Amino acid sequence: MYRIILTKIGAGLLTTLGVSIVIFLGTNALPGDAAQIRLGQAATEDSLKALREELGLNLPLYQQYFRWLFNFVQGEFGTSLASGNVTIAQLISDRYENTLIVSSLTAMIGVPISVGLGIIAAMFPGSIYDRFLTLGSVTLVAAPEFFTATLMVLFVVFFLGIGNAVVVGSIDDKNLAELITHFILPIATLCLVIAAQLIRMTRAAVLNVMNSPYIEMAILKGIPRRRVVMRHALLNAIGPIVNVIAINLAYVVTGVIVIEVYFGYAGLATLIVQGVQTRDYILIQTLGMIFCATYVILMMIADLSSILSNPRLRHPK
Amino acid sequence: MISDKNNEDKHFVAPYSKEVSFDELQDAPPSGKFRLSITGKLGVIVVAFWLFVAVFGQFLAPYEENDLPFPDDYSEFQKPRAGAWLGTDVDDRDILSRIMYGAGRTIGISLAGVLIAYVIGVTLGIGSSIAGSRIDQILTQFFNIMLAIPTIMFGLVVVAAVGSSIPVLIITAGAIFSPVVFRLSRALGMEIMVMDFVEAAKVRGEGYRWIIFKEIWPNAAMPLISDFGLRFIYVILFVSSLSFLGLGVQPPLADWGSMVRENLGALQYGESVIPILAPAIAIASLTVAINLIVDDVSAHAGGKLSGRL
Numbered sequence: 162m163y164r165i166i167l168t169k170i171g172a173g174l175l176t177t178l179g180v181s182i183v184i185f186l187g188t189n190a191l192p193g194d195a196a197q198i199r200l201g202q203a204a205t206e207d208s209l210k211a212l213r214e215e216l217g218l219n220l221p222l223y224q225q226y227f228r229w230l231f232n233f234v235q236g237e238f239g240t241s242l243a244s245g246n247v248t249i250a251q252l253i254s255d256r257y258e259n260t261l262i263v264s265s266l267t268a269m270i271g272v273p274i275s276v277g278l279g280i281i282a283a284m285f286p287g288s289i290y291d292r293f294l295t296l297g298s299v300t301l302v303a304a305p306e307f308f309t310a311t312l313m314v315l316f317v318v319f320f321l322g323i324g325n326a327v328v329v330g331s332i333d334d335k336n337l338a339e340l341i342t343h344f345i346l347p348i349a350t351l352c353l354v355i356a357a358q359l360i361r362m363t364r365a366a367v368l369n370v371m372n373s374p375y376i377e378m379a380i381l382k383g384i385p386r387r388r389v390v391m392r393h394a395l396l397n398a399i400g401p402i403v404n405v406i407a408i409n410l411a412y413v414v415t416g417v418i419v420i421e422v423y424f425g426y427a428g429l430a431t432l433i434v435q436g437v438q439t440r441d442y443i444l445i446q447t448l449g450m451i452f453c454a455t456y457v458i459l460m461m462i463a464d465l466s467s468i469l470s471n472p473r474l475r476h477p478k
Numbered sequence: 479m480i481s482d483k484n485n486e487d488k489h490f491v492a493p494y495s496k497e498v499s500f501d502e503l504q505d506a507p508p509s510g511k512f513r514l515s516i517t518g519k520l521g522v523i524v525v526a527f528w529l530f531v532a533v534f535g536q537f538l539a540p541y542e543e544n545d546l547p548f549p550d551d552y553s554e555f556q557k558p559r560a561g562a563w564l565g566t567d568v569d570d571r572d573i574l575s576r577i578m579y580g581a582g583r584t585i586g587i588s589l590a591g592v593l594i595a596y597v598i599g600v601t602l603g604i605g606s607s608i609a610g611s612r613i614d615q616i617l618t619q620f621f622n623i624m625l626a627i628p629t630i631m632f633g634l635v636v637v638a639a640v641g642s643s644i645p646v647l648i649i650t651a652g653a654i655f656s657p658v659v660f661r662l663s664r665a666l667g668m669e670i671m672v673m674d675f676v677e678a679a680k681v682r683g684e685g686y687r688w689i690i691f692k693e694i695w696p697n698a699a700m701p702l703i704s705d706f707g708l709r710f711i712y713v714i715l716f717v718s719s720l721s722f723l724g725l726g727v728q729p730p731l732a733d734w735g736s737m738v739r740e741n742l743g744a745l746q747y748g749e750s751v752i753p754i755l756a757p758a759i760a761i762a763s764l765t766v767a768i769n770l771i772v773d774d775v776s777a778h779a780g781g782k783l784s785g786r787l
Contacts, residue, residue: 176622176623183623183627187635187636188635190640299766303769304762304765305761306719307735307758308762314751319751327746418723422722422723423742434634437725438724452628452631453627456631457626
């Protein structure tokens with residue numbers, strides 16, 4: 162069993178390595194190098210050469226890559242190209258809190274509610290409640306984040322008359338309840354976005370188990386439906402459900418980009434968009450790696466959870 | 479013998495079979511005749527409407543995309559009135575006309591992108607399921623790495639590297655979404671390759687061309703068509719999200735995603751919701767309508783598709 166886990170983790174690391182190569186090469190295709198950008202058009206040949214040497218830009222590409230990778234792993238991200246002499250680490254530490262708070266609160270609030278709704282839908286397949294949820298999630302799954310966000314603004318701001326459509330103000334010295342009200346719009350939107358997927362997939366996971374013979378046996382024994390679902394089906398559906406949760410949390414990592422721009426508050430996602438606009442490739446490299454690594458790790462957890470929960474996969478023949 | 483078989487079949491009939499619709503059963507055979515449900519029909523109508531607007535919208539639009547309907551009246555975000563049925567946007571332009579111009583651009587770019595993804599993905603996928611050797615392993619590994627990068631992140635890196643233009647958007651979308659198509663068509667190809675009728679064809683001595691077009695394709699078509707719809711939705715969402723971030727279609731060209739971005743101020747200052755709601759509804763109605771059709775098609779394909787994705 163440990164061998165399987167280790168192989169999976171190894172595969173995850175290899176994937177991250179592959180992703181880092183793609184990101185490094187992609188951002189290296191940008192016109193102009195760091196030395197040129199930092200010194201401007203008026204730079205002399207000599208000063209350019211000196212700075213290139215200092216930054217290691219005269220090395221062969223693969224050496225540059227390893228140098229970058231080692232620095233990245235040690236947390237030395239380098240200096241931003243666009244914003245003067247600010248280090249990337251400084252830029253990130255100013256902004257990461259908002260992104261972290263919104264995504265973790267989304268996970269804490271959105272996941273239990275959606276999984277619960279999905280299980281109830283699986284308990285009564287074909288009922289009006291189930292159809293309503295299915296139709297609702299088919300609609301929301303396909304809609305863009307900014308459509309969901311607009312609906313949230315219409316509901317919260319225009320209908321309920323609370324707050325305004327942008328997230329403003331500082332988050333210092335706020336407790337959990339205040340943080341939730343502060344970020345109510347982004348959190349509510351992201352919750353709706355992942356709920357659509359989660360409900361559908363949880364329902365499918367539980368229904369999948371419900372199709373197995375031992376459940377039929379339980380029904381034939383005359384056990385009430387609620388008990389069949391809660392005691393018999395759910396325990397075996399936990400693995401697939403954890404898998405589904407991890408996949409959807411990985412989705413939050415990308416969904417948060419649009420949400421931050423929409424509600425106009427500063428976070429890591431707005432930072433990377435800003436990096437693209439100013440063509441600050443060191444910033445893009447670093448943030449791209451952070452986002453992708455988070456994504457890969459969550460996907461790996463999804464993979465592992467489905468293996469660990471299934472004895473047949475845990476002990477392959 | 480016959481009664482034995484019947485017993486075995488009964489054993490696998492799902493509990494709640496009255497409540498679970500038949501299509502959701504794991505190994506439900508394709509139901510004979512393909513019929514759209516009510517929601518599916520609604521989807522077809524909405525998609526047909528938007529395709530019509532995409533092709534003819536720019537000829538029917540009341541104004542050019544950057545014309546001002548009221549040149550004497552310099553106020554942004556005007557309420558809907560005669561002459562501008564959806565009001566005006568942040569630069570006093572007619573929202574209705576911009577949506578009609580944007581339809582062609584948003585749908586055209588996405589359709590071209592998904593077609594490229596399909597050409598690449600299906601060719602390599604079915605090809606490598608037949609080749610089934612080292613090439614297959616290399617391709618699979620490569621596409622797995624591509625799949626590990628969130629699409630929007632990939633888009634951001636490409637746009638940062640080469641700038642944004644319509645051809646770049648199309649090619650990027652095609653490249654980003656080809657790995658998923660590759661995986662699906664490879665899995666389909668593999669599964670069908672080992673089926674008895676393909677073996678029979680091989681033993682008969684048919685060539686690869688026959689096996690691909692006469693044996694594999696007819697069996698892979700339904701899941702692929704249904705996946706095509708899904709992929710189309712994701713490409714539309716990808717392109718409009720990039721435009722929304724200001725990294726897709728560039729102003730002053732109209733595009734649904736960038737219209738939401740341009741008019742974000744209307745919502746934030748509480749002036750009017752139509753400038754944002756109208757393009758957002760346009761995108762959502764199109765993607766949801768496609769999803770409703772896909773739901774019907776994949777139910778017809780035996781509900782097995784979700785297991786493969």
